[in-house]
Amino acid sequence: MSVLAKSSSRVHPRAISAPVIAVASGKGGVGKTWLSCTMACVFARQGKRTLLVDGDFGLANVDVQLGVRPQADLGAVMRGWVELEDAVTPVLGGVGQSGGFDLLPGSSGSGALSDLSQQELMRIGIGIKKLAFHYDRVVLDLAAGVDKSVVLLAKTADRLLVVTTEEPTALADAYALIKVTQASSPTLAPFVAVNMADKRISGKRVFDHLHKVCENHLKLRPALAGVVRRDARVPDSIRAQTPLPARHTSSDALEDVISLIEGLAL
Ligand SMILES: Nc1ncnc2c1ncn2[C@@H]1O[C@H](COP(=O)(O)OP(=O)(O)OP(=O)(O)O)[C@@H](O)[C@H]1O
Ligand SMILES: [Mg+2]
Numbered sequence: 001m002s003v004l005a006k007s008s009s010r011v012h013p014r015a016i017s018a019p020v021i022a023v024a025s026g027k028g029g030v031g032k033t034w035l036s037c038t039m040a041c042v043f044a045r046q047g048k049r050t051l052l053v054d055g056d057f058g059l060a061n062v063d064v065q066l067g068v069r070p071q072a073d074l075g076a077v078m079r080g081w082v083e084l085e086d087a088v089t090p091v092l093g094g095v096g097q098s099g100g101f102d103l104l105p106g107s108s109g110s111g112a113l114s115d116l117s118q119q120e121l122m123r124i125g126i127g128i129k130k131l132a133f134h135y136d137r138v139v140l141d142l143a144a145g146v147d148k149s150v151v152l153l154a155k156t157a158d159r160l161l162v163v164t165t166e167e168p169t170a171l172a173d174a175y176a177l178i179k180v181t182q183a184s185s186p187t188l189a190p191f192v193a194v195n196m197a198d199k200r201i202s203g204k205r206v207f208d209h210l211h212k213v214c215e216n217h218l219k220l221r222p223a224l225a226g227v228v229r230r231d232a233r234v235p236d237s238i239r240a241q242t243p244l245p246a247r248h249t250s251s252d253a254l255e256d257v258i259s260l261i262e263g264l265a266l
Contacts, residue, residue: 017132018051019266021139022157024181026173028144030163031195032056034234034244036141037065038257040101041243044092048136050101052091053128055153056143057113060106066091067241068103075107077127078120084127092246095135099246104131121149125156137266145173146180154181159264160190161225166197166206175213182220191225193260200256203227226260228253 023036033056040052054062054074063070070089072082084104093100107113116124132138140157142150154160160181164174178190192210197203207224214220231253237244244254 013133017129018049018135018138019158020128020132020156021137021159021161021264021266022055022142022154023139023161023163024142024150024154024177025144025163025170026146026175026177027164027167027170030144030165030170031228031234032144032163033062033065033141034238035161035163035193035195035228035257036139037062038244038254039261040103040137040139041092041099041245042254042257042261043137043139044095044101045099045245049095049134050137050139051088051095051104051131051135052101053104053138053140054106054108055124055140055149057106057116057149058143060108060113062103062141063089063105063108065238065241066103066243068105070103070105070108073105073107074124075113078113078116078124084124084131088131092243102135104128116149118148118152121152125153128153129156146177150177151180151184154188155185157185157188159266160185160188161193161264162190162222163193163195164206164210165195166202171206171210174210175217178214178220178222179218182218190220190222191264192222193225194227196230197227198230200227200229203229223263223265225263226256228256228260 043050054060072087164170194203229252233251237247
């Protein structure tokens with residue numbers, strides 16, 4: 001029996017599907033996976049039935065950050081060994097446990113999903129949309145860059161959260177990502193997260209710059225979801241393979257993620 005089937009007494013399909021929040025960036029290493037895990041954990045603590053999807057098919061590592069060992073993953077799904085819902089893995093007890101959520105893991109460490117066809121990617125996108133009917137929130141951690149997996153999966157999203165840091169290279173790549181996703185999904189308005197900021201005010205300045213460039217060149221006004229400050233408790237919780245809210249009851253970064261979620265206006 002699938003994990004989802006086992007828990008389906010707890011996770012009934014809804015008439016309305018959960019909003020899918022795609023977390024993306026141009027530049028790598030800006031904190032997408034950490035932010036996705038933390039957002040999923042915060043949603044769960046707010047009582048939302050939450051699914052976190054590892055959509056970084058080349059270098060899936062959400063399971064590693066969370067310290068879980070999935071029995072099945074998207075690699076097994078794509079090989080036809082299991083159904084999509086059979087790969088759903090509980091984290092912190094899973095949906096139905098206080099503070100728990102579900103994970104759809106990628107193919108960790110194998111690179112098995114690094115060369116999916118457009119058709120296969122669309123199959124995964126449709127599968128995620130179907131699963132979304134069992135949840136209140138779906139968070140989709142994407143790969144860095146603007147390749148076809150990012151562009152196609154962004155199409156399944158209701159919110160595109162573009163993560164950047166204060167570095168000019170990350171900002172330039174965030175602009176490129178917004179430009180490319182806007183061309184393929186014109187109705188998907190981007191939200192921006194400035195991560196690892198020195199201060200809230202410096203992060204806001206960086207966003208203002210990006211906003212101006214998007215307005216001038218794309219006639220588009222991205223919204224600031226929020227600024228997340230650099231916080232030593234983040235690498236500490238990643239090293240401990242424990243979500244930040246489960247390891248530290250309070251921290252600057254956690255406070256910022258909670259207000260960033262409000263900034264997504266879900
Ligand atoms: N707010 C923060 N404060 C301090 N360190 C952070 C913060 N956010 C992320 N980091 C650090 O950045 C590193 C990279 O984070 P993460 O793996 O989530 O990035 P990513 O964007 O998913 O990378 P990739 O593009 O390779 O998938 C983490 O190991 C973590 O230590
Ligand atoms: Mg990542």
